[in-house]
Amino acid sequence: MTDGTSSTVISDDIKRRWSISSAFLLADTPSSLVYRVTRADGTQAVLKTLKPRGIGELPGMAFLSWRDGNGTIRLLERHDMSCLLEDAGDTTLRHYRLQHGEAASNVIVADVLTRLHAAGSAAPSELTPLDRHFAALFKTSPDRHQPALGEPLDFARQLASQLLATQDNVKPLHGDLHHDNIVSGGARGWLAIDPQGLIGDAAYDVANIFGNPLNALPDIINPQRIKSLIVLFSQILTCPEQKILRYAIAHAGLSICWSLEDGTPFEDSENAHERLAFIQIARTLLEL
Structure with missing residues (x-):
């Protein structure tokens, strides 16, 4: 996935790494791209990839890892500036x-x-x-x-x-x-x-x-x-x-x-x- 705000394509590396079979773009903000994704096993997750302006959100990922699902969504996996997150719903x-x-x-x-x-x-x-x-x-x-x-x-x-x-x-x-x-x-x-x-x-x-x-x-x-x-x-x-x-x-x-x-x-x-x-x-x- 590139850093440009006009690009909403998930990289092949990320697709392979997390077995992503389909994706729906939820948000394209100045700091990140956010997708709801379906994985090869049929489960859903949220993929968030930070843009350069979003580097300040990395401490938030550390907080999610530390909290390990207690009151928060779970950080499932992280690679560079991309994170695979628990899908907590839409409400x-x-x-x-x-x-x-x-x-x-x-x-x-x-x-x-x-x-x-x-x-x-x-x-x-x-x-x-x-x-x-x-x-x-x-x-x-x-x-x-x-x-x-x-x-x-x-x-x-x-x-x-x-x-x-x-x-x-x-x-x-x-x-x-x-x-x-x-x-x-x-x-x-x-x-x-x-x-x-x-x-x-x-x-x-x-x-x-x-x-x-x-x-x-x-x-x-x-x-x-x-x-x-x-x-x-x-x-x-x-x-x-x-x-x-x-x-x-x-x-x-x-x-x-x-x-x-x-x-x-x-x-x-x-x-x-x-x-x-x-x-x-x-x-x-x-x-x-």
């Missing part, structure tokens, strides 16, 4: 939530999170430290066309600095847990996919849930939902409620910076607008 938690509601969705989040954070063997060395993960927040400055971002990003930076300097319960983290990265439909039920593969304070691993799911802004900025998630996650992770909230706000700032790094103007970035709205509401719940 995302975002779609499930639309049908069954927030409370039912959070039961699943809690179960997956508990399994992700269960004790394991020694952490793999390839994981990305949390302070490096936050780099964009500290190097991105909004330009003069984005005055609304200056103070909120400064506030998020201050929180992140304090949090990163006082981490505890440091462990391997999924790093990108949200409603589109929890899926079901396979034999093993709900599983997390697409980890970032971080190592750091356990409280960070739920930060992205607060800004999700997609197209749910009224819920994302609902103070009662924010409070409910804070209580739920602090109980599961046995850490202070305010710490959960602080990481959620810091992550929202980081997410805005990623959007700006992608070159999307702030006025055109739905993600940046949603994360800014979350920061504005969430910070009113902080105990300063």
